[in-house]
Amino acid sequence: MQDVVEKVYEQVVARNRGEVEFHQAVHEVLESLDPVIAKHPHYAEGALLERIVEPERQIMFRVPWVDDAGQVHVNRGFRIEFNSALGPYKGGLRFHPSVNAGIIKFLGFEQIFKNALTAQGIGGGKGGSDFDPHGRSDAEVMRFCQSFMTELARHIGPSTDVPAGDIGVGGREIGYMFGQYKRLRNSYDAGVLTGKGLAWGGSLVRTEATGYGAVLFAQSMLSTKGESLEGKKVIVSGAGNVAIYAIEKAQQLGATPITFSDSSGYVVDEAGVDLELLKQVKEVERGRVADYVERRPGARLVTGGSVWDVPGDVALPCATQNELDGDAAATLLRGGCGVVSEGANMPSTPEAVETFQKAGILFGPGKAANAGGVATSALEMEQNAGRTRWDFATAEAKLTGIMADIHDSCVAAAEEYGRPGDYVLGANAAGFTRVADVMIAHGIV
Numbered sequence: 389m390q391d392v393v394e395k396v397y398e399q400v401v402a403r404n405r406g407e408v409e410f411h412q413a414v415h416e417v418l419e420s421l422d423p424v425i426a427k428h429p430h431y432a433e434g435a436l437l438e439r440i441v442e443p444e445r446q447i448m449f450r451v452p453w454v455d456d457a458g459q460v461h462v463n464r465g466f467r468i469e470f471n472s473a474l475g476p477y478k479g480g481l482r483f484h485p486s487v488n489a490g491i492i493k494f495l496g497f498e499q500i501f502k503n504a505l506t507a508q509g510i511g512g513g514k515g516g517s518d519f520d521p522h523g524r525s526d527a528e529v530m531r532f533c534q535s536f537m538t539e540l541a542r543h544i545g546p547s548t549d550v551p552a553g554d555i556g557v558g559g560r561e562i563g564y565m566f567g568q569y570k571r572l573r574n575s576y577d578a579g580v581l582t583g584k585g586l587a588w589g590g591s592l593v594r595t596e597a598t599g600y601g602a603v604l605f606a607q608s609m610l611s612t613k614g615e616s617l618e619g620k621k622v623i624v625s626g627a628g629n630v631a632i633y634a635i636e637k638a639q640q641l642g643a644t645p646i647t648f649s650d651s652s653g654y655v656v657d658e659a660g661v662d663l664e665l666l667k668q669v670k671e672v673e674r675g676r677v678a679d680y681v682e683r684r685p686g687a688r689l690v691t692g693g694s695v696w697d698v699p700g701d702v703a704l705p706c707a708t709q710n711e712l713d714g715d716a717a718a719t720l721l722r723g724g725c726g727v728v729s730e731g732a733n734m735p736s737t738p739e740a741v742e743t744f745q746k747a748g749i750l751f752g753p754g755k756a757a758n759a760g761g762v763a764t765s766a767l768e769m770e771q772n773a774g775r776t777r778w779d780f781a782t783a784e785a786k787l788t789g790i791m792a793d794i795h796d797s798c799v800a801a802a803e804e805y806g807r808p809g810d811y812v813l814g815a816n817a818a819g820f821t822r823v824a825d826v827m828i829a830h831g832i833v
């Protein structure tokens with residue numbers, strides 16, 4: 389790293405002690421900026437780098453709620469409003485016991501550049517809570533969401549900050565939070581949340597968008613080598629929103645996904661994943677991956693090791709951060725993997741990314757590859773603002789176009805800064821320069 393960039397990174401570590409995921413995300417972006425700053429030194433002036441790594445606002449609050457047995461619980465809520473240069477803060481809410489300020493900050497930081505890549509006029513933010521929805525009744529989840537929104541409502545709005553879903557937050561949770569927001573504000577601000585139900589302002593394709601986008605990105609990367617997903621064996625991790633629709637799109641494009649996972653283990657289904665069964669188990673019954681295996685002859689559940697031990701041509705990590713380490717990357721390469729497209733945020737550790745890049749395989753980082761979700765959230769905001777609703781084909785065509793543009797922007801930036809085919813550099817450089825140019829135009833704010 390150049391001195392000027394290294395100093396900013398050291399400051400981030402000193403000021404945000406113990407927030408290791410945030411340090412990791414900042415390091416990855418700053419490292420990519422060396423050739424950008426060498427070519428355009430003005431990006432290091434006016435403390436622009438120091439400003440871009442510091443959230444504009446960090447909100448942390450108490451979320452008390454009562455369980456079905458009458459016991460009171462206290463969780464912690466977060467909303468990090470990181471950067472509004474390009475538009476209202478935009479980014480999901482995560483409900484998972486591992487959530488803390490460092491996790492939300494890493495996600496918010498990534499979101500700035502991801503949103504810039506979509507070219508849709510959205511800033512970067514992220515939020516969530518250490519609440520664990522697993523095993524909670526609908527009524528408990530509703531009371532938690534209402535308490536969470538009672539505080540969050542003060543800070544968000546259709547032109548201010550527009551949250552969406554993430555791990556542990558799907559259509560049910562967005563519904564409870566929207567209901568409480570509307571009640572508190574006495575205003576039907578459809579554009580205050582995205583990922584809404586279709587009957588009350590949601591957009592077709594939002595549910596599918598992140599998984600579809602990650603697969604479209606893989607397809608675009610393959611097309612640069614004159615190849616496609618047709619006939620490829622795909623290894624998928626996760627069994628939530630992103631994983632399910634990555635499997636769907638991969639199947640539509642002629643590939644065969646053979647795995648998925650959750651925190652209880654992974655499933656190998658050599659005949660190809662039965663998507664209808666997976667949706668029934670995960671979306672309808674909110675069950676575990678073992679429930680799939682019980683009903684699917686030939687599929688097996690593995691509770692030790694890692695899903696990345698399974699050989700395949702393409703890997704789609706769609707569960708969580710740092711789920712794929714250097715050893716797993718080496719195992720994937722030995723198994724013949726030539727393409728990795730990240731559906732999750734920062735699922736590959738720095739060692740894994742280095743291993744993929746050294747091997748020269750196609751590697752699509754999350755901030756580019758999984759941007760289809762937030763891009764379609766922005767399409768939902770657009771429909772809400774225009775009081776209109778597009779059909780599935782229209783929304784999907786827009787998503788496909790946006791993913792192709794993101795891919796091409798990454799390719800062009802990687803070439804401009806002297807590392808053709810490096811999608812990490814391409815995504816970071818293209819995202820950063822779009823935000824940085826506007827921050828400069830807005831003055832020191």
Ligand code: NDP
Binds near residue numbers: 555557629630731758
């Ligand atoms: P979901 O809550 O729908 O699903 C998450 C899945 O990953 C679950 O199957 C979960 O299993 C599994 N998982 C989570 N943590 C772990 C872990 N530590 N080990 C093994 N499995 C784990 O979330 P999403 O599908 O929405 O999100 C997945 C990833 O995609 C996240 O990184 C998220 O930030 C990212 N993303 C999501 C977007 C969206 O639109 N939803 C947009 C862009 C990125 P279990 O139920 O057992 O915990």
